[in-house]
Amino acid sequence: MNRTAATPFWRIASAGLVLFAVLVLVYLVLPTLVIVPLSFSSDTFLKFPPSGFSTRWYESFAASADYHFAILNSLKIGVPAALVATAFGVMAALAVVRGAIPFRRTLAALVIAPLILPQIVLAIGLFPLMAKVGLVGTYPGIVLAHAVVTMPLVFITVSAALRNYAPTFELAAMTLGAGPWRTFLYVTFPMIRPGVIVGFIFALTFSFDELILAMFLTSPTTRTVPRLLWEQLNFQMTPVIAAATVVLLGATIALLCLAALTGARARRRLAGEAKGAGA
Amino acid sequence: MTGTAPRTAPRAAQRQRARAWSPSKGGLLLLAAPLALLALFFVAPLLWVLGQSFAAPAGPLDTYVRIAGDGALRYSLIYTFQTAAIVTVAALVLSYPVAFLISRAQGRWLMIGMVFVLVPFWTSAVIRSYAWLVLLQRRGVVNEMLLALGLIDRPLRLANTDLGTHVAMVQIMLPFMILPLLSAMRGIDLSVLRAAAILGANPWRQFVNVYLPLSMPGVGAGCVLVFISTLGFYITPALLGGSSPMIAVAIEQQVSRLLDWPLASALAAVLLVLTCALFMLYERLNRRLAGAGEAR
Numbered sequence: 001m002n003r004t005a006a007t008p009f010w011r012i013a014s015a016g017l018v019l020f021a022v023l024v025l026v027y028l029v030l031p032t033l034v035i036v037p038l039s040f041s042s043d044t045f046l047k048f049p050p051s052g053f054s055t056r057w058y059e060s061f062a063a064s065a066d067y068h069f070a071i072l073n074s075l076k077i078g079v080p081a082a083l084v085a086t087a088f089g090v091m092a093a094l095a096v097v098r099g100a101i102p103f104r105r106t107l108a109a110l111v112i113a114p115l116i117l118p119q120i121v122l123a124i125g126l127f128p129l130m131a132k133v134g135l136v137g138t139y140p141g142i143v144l145a146h147a148v149v150t151m152p153l154v155f156i157t158v159s160a161a162l163r164n165y166a167p168t169f170e171l172a173a174m175t176l177g178a179g180p181w182r183t184f185l186y187v188t189f190p191m192i193r194p195g196v197i198v199g200f201i202f203a204l205t206f207s208f209d210e211l212i213l214a215m216f217l218t219s220p221t222t223r224t225v226p227r228l229l230w231e232q233l234n235f236q237m238t239p240v241i242a243a244a245t246v247v248l249l250g251a252t253i254a255l256l257c258l259a260a261l262t263g264a265r266a267r268r269r270l271a272g273e274a275k276g277a278g279a
Numbered sequence: 280m281t282g283t284a285p286r287t288a289p290r291a292a293q294r295q296r297a298r299a300w301s302p303s304k305g306g307l308l309l310l311a312a313p314l315a316l317l318a319l320f321f322v323a324p325l326l327w328v329l330g331q332s333f334a335a336p337a338g339p340l341d342t343y344v345r346i347a348g349d350g351a352l353r354y355s356l357i358y359t360f361q362t363a364a365i366v367t368v369a370a371l372v373l374s375y376p377v378a379f380l381i382s383r384a385q386g387r388w389l390m391i392g393m394v395f396v397l398v399p400f401w402t403s404a405v406i407r408s409y410a411w412l413v414l415l416q417r418r419g420v421v422n423e424m425l426l427a428l429g430l431i432d433r434p435l436r437l438a439n440t441d442l443g444t445h446v447a448m449v450q451i452m453l454p455f456m457i458l459p460l461l462s463a464m465r466g467i468d469l470s471v472l473r474a475a476a477i478l479g480a481n482p483w484r485q486f487v488n489v490y491l492p493l494s495m496p497g498v499g500a501g502c503v504l505v506f507i508s509t510l511g512f513y514i515t516p517a518l519l520g521g522s523s524p525m526i527a528v529a530i531e532q533q534v535s536r537l538l539d540w541p542l543a544s545a546l547a548a549v550l551l552v553l554t555c556a557l558f559m560l561y562e563r564l565n566r567r568l569a570g571a572g573e574a575r
Contacts, residue, residue, distance in 0.1 A: 010481070010482050013482070014482075017376050017379075017380070018380065020376050021376045021377045021379075021380045024373045024374070024376070024377050024453070025377060025392070025395045025396075027373075027450060027453075028395055028396065028399050028450060028453050028454075029395050029398065029399060031407065031410045031411060031414055031447075031450060032399065032402055032406065032407055032410045034410055034413060034414060034420055035406075035409070035410050035413065038413060049423075084316075087312075088312055088313040088316055089313070091309045091310070091312055091313055092309070092310060092313040094306075094309050095305075095306040095307070095309035095310040095313075096306075096310075098306070099305065099306020099307070099309065099310075100306060101306040101307055101310065105562075105566075107310065107314075109558070109559075109562050110317060111313065111317065113321070113558065114317070114321050116507060116554065116558050116561075117325075117511070117551070117554055117558075118507075118508075118510065118511020118512075118513070118527055118550055118554060119511070119513070120511060120513055120527040120530050120531060120547065120550075121325070121328060121511070121530075121547045121550055121551050121554075122321065122324055122325070124324075124328055124530060124534065124540075124543055124544060124547045125323075125324025125325055125326075125327045125328040125544075125547070126320065126324045127534075128327065128331075128540070129323060129324055129327055144316070144319075144320050145320060147316065147320075148316060148317065148320045148321050151313065151316070151317075180305060205401055208403075209403040209404070209405070211404075211405055211513075211514060212513055212514075212531075215531075226403060226405050229405055229406075229409070230405060230514075233405075233409060233412075233518065241409065242413070245406045245409060245410075248403065248406065249402060249406060252401055252402060252403070253398060253401075256397070256398070256401050
């Protein structure tokens with residue numbers, strides 16, 4: 001009886017809850033989208049609302065040698081870093097999830113730790129050590145640093161993929177005489193492939209976005225896009241940065257859509273195979 | 280599925296019979312390469328930081344004594360803690376209802392909710408901080424809109440204030456709170472709420488006595504994650520400013536402007552120890568979360 005009397009009140013309360021959540025989602029997404037109209041501004045400084053439409057900032061972005069080099073550097077650093085992170089992350093995940101090893105949890109925590117630790121602490125430690133062996137300002141230096149901090153992303157996605165199916169598949173292959181490498185190639189890898197690809201894409205995205213390690217470990221000739229953006233932000237505020245930002249935003253979202261599609265396709269394929277195993 | 284494996288199987292079997300193999304073997308061998316990478320480029324630098332922090336010429340504890348004696352640095356540490364606490368609480372209050380609704384959504388609404396959370400999550404913090412600067416600066420979007428609406432006659436000072444920086448940091452941290460909350464909430468069996476309702480609990484009591492306790496592992500994990508990330512936050516506070524630099528910004532200033540590596544290392548060591556302690560707490564909470572239900 002108490003409940004029926006309170007119904008209109010609780011209905012208003014739950015409507016309020018939904019409204020609150022919608023406002024939070026708007027707060028989460030909208031601020032970044034403000035850059036999009038600004039990037040098409042015809043003004044020479046950031047003004048809202050823009051007084052006219054133009055693509056001049058995209059043109060100057062496309063013509064900028066600085067951005068060309070930075071994008072090329074980001075690729076030269078991000079792709080190898082993500083590849084190293086993927087190879088090592090897969091190894092670590094296989095060992096921790098499938099292997100009979102001591103201190104499993106401590107090792108898992110150690111592998112994940114670089115993602116949690118503030119990058120400034122790692123940068124302060126890596127800079128003097130890399131300076132001693134001449135790695136500061138070189139591609140291998142920043143590639144290895146990014147590989148360490150992105151390996152946890154691959155480790156997490158691949159561990160989840162490995163936990164999704166029983167190790168009996170691998171046991172079966174091995175009973176039939178397949179060695180460890182063969183088993184990995186024909187059984188394990190096809191099963192975890194989506195996790196590996198998603199981990200690779202996450203690692204790549206992370207490396208493209210990473211600022212602090214890049215600030216310490218790259219030189220003006222190896223500087224990445226975030227570092228260039230950061231340097232420009234600190235002394236000028238033209239809409240070129242807005243245009244560059246929108247392009248990067250588009251690239252990030254495209255990569256993540258690719259990751260989402262990979263995951264969805266893998267799920268569909270697994271479901272399809274389970275259904276039509278005979279065909 | 281595999282055409283070649285059966286043909287070569289007998290020979291492989293012969294080869295393998297010599298030393299039996301199972302999926303659980305070779306773990307340490309597989310770990311060798313990742314552990315070497317971690318040892319060289321993660322553990323060694325951290326040990327170096329700890330070593331440097333005790334390497335001041337005036338004595339091993341000199342840097343720590345200087346931090347304790349320097350009013351500005353001391354305030355920076357306190358300010359960082361305050362900020363982390365404020366951002367964590369604000370993020371929790373804002374995230375909880377969102378995570379609750381997304382955890383109960385299905386199909387299209389679930390997808391829309393996840394897109395709203397994941398797109399900002401994967402958008403560079405540099406880009407999002409820049410967006411906030413565009414919004415909050417003197418002639419920024421917020422001020423222009425308020426002026427146009429006639430709510431204020433003079434632009435408000437929003438960038439370089441604690442309020443502006445906190446608003447931006449909370450927005451950047453929200454996904455780190457929503458995602459652990461979601462993973463805890465999706466594991467909650469909603470029939471316990473129905474049971475509470477049948478026993479006469481109104482929605483508020485259902486929430487406080489049943490739902491909230493069940494979601495606590497997610498609350499804990501999210502809070503620790505956001506607190507840790509805010510403690511080490513560099514980009515947004517460096518760009519937007521505030522009444523004092525955060526620790527990460529102070530470390531960077533010590534190194535690049537004052538070239539005081541021992542002092543920077545000591546500050547980094549403080550941050551490192553705090554982060555480690557909180558990370559262990561997070562691991563424990565996460566383990567309980569994983570044990571509690573089929574989270575993830």
